[in-house]
Each structure stands twice: as structure tokens, then as C-alpha cells.
Amino acid sequence: MTGTSHPEYVPHYIAAYGLFRRGDKFLFMRRANTNYMSGYYGLPSGKVMPGEPLAQTILRELKEETGLDIKQDQVKLCHVAHRYTPDSQPHVHWMSFIYMIEEWEGEPVIGEPHKCDDLQWLTVDSDEKIIPYLRAVINDIQNGQNISYHGDWPTSQQQAA
Numbered sequence: 001m002t003g004t005s006h007p008e009y010v011p012h013y014i015a016a017y018g019l020f021r022r023g024d025k026f027l028f029m030r031r032a033n034t035n036y037m038s039g040y041y042g043l044p045s046g047k048v049m050p051g052e053p054l055a056q057t058i059l060r061e062l063k064e065e066t067g068l069d070i071k072q073d074q075v076k077l078c079h080v081a082h083r084y085t086p087d088s089q090p091h092v093h094w095m096s097f098i099y100m101i102e103e104w105e106g107e108p109v110i111g112e113p114h115k116c117d118d119l120q121w122l123t124v125d126s127d128e129k130i131i132p133y134l135r136a137v138i139n140d141i142q143n144g145q146n147i148s149y150h151g152d153w154p155t156s157q158q159q160a161a
Helices: 054-066 132-142 156-160
Strands: 012-022 025-031 045-047 076-085 092-101 116-122 147-151
Touching (some): 012 054, 025 054, 132 147
16 A cells, blocks of 8 residues: 555654753753643653654754754764654654763753743752653653653554544
8 A cells, every 4th residue: 555544554743852951950840831831840842843853853843842953963863752643633742762962062042932931950760740741751761772662552442443
């Protein structure tokens, strides 16, 4: 079969995440006025735009959300997280590419105040409300894993039904 119109295919999103590291702390931005996890700390991130290479997505998103001009050689792909959200309609797969940034110039700022109301350097075990799957992803990265799966995945029996 050719094309992408197969009825069993599910929608998917591709996103790039920036993981700024300063010692044992990471840059988190608290989401505000969004349709997902408002009030929780997340990472600077965003979806790939039509026709945009992933390598450009991360640089664009970091500029938009933190005000920093990051160069391609300052970002290093360190992890891929595959997340399945069966509670959404339609069911969605997220492919999240996490890039580590350990060297940059300047200080990050809140570049999108309509979507973010705080910026903090936090440890992954902070008591702050961090988006749960991102906390797990960062723990996986610190444990040397380069891929992880998150969400409510169906069992093989459920897939066969």
C-alpha cells in the first residue's frame, strides 16, 4: 500500500525539546494559558513546522521561548521519547527529540509570556510540579538511556483485538 491514508495509521506529532543543563540543574519554564499541563514546569519545546527540518525546529523554538541564539553545534541530540496518548481523540503518537545544551551565551528569558509565566533552574527531583513524563525522560537521560516510551501503551492482546 502506498500513501499515508491507511485507516489504522494514527496522527503523530514530531517535537524538539531543549534541555539546558547548568551543573545538576535544568532550565524549566512554567506553562500558562495552554491546553496542556498549565501550571506545570516543562522544557522549551515545540512542534516541527511544515517543511522544516528537525535541526532547524530546535533552534527556532529555543530562540522563540528563551530569547537565546543557539548555534547548531551547541545542541546535541541525547534522547528520543515516544509517547502515546490514547485518551486523546484521535489517539496520538508524539515523537520527542531531546537536545542537550551545555554551553551558550547570555541568560534565558521568557520569550512567550502568553504561554509561560516563570523560568527556573531546577533539579529533576525538585518539589516543583514538573510534567511527569519529562521528569521521567530526564531521569532516563541521566541513567544513560537514549530512548524511552511513555503513555498508556496497549498490551499485545489489546493490539490483536
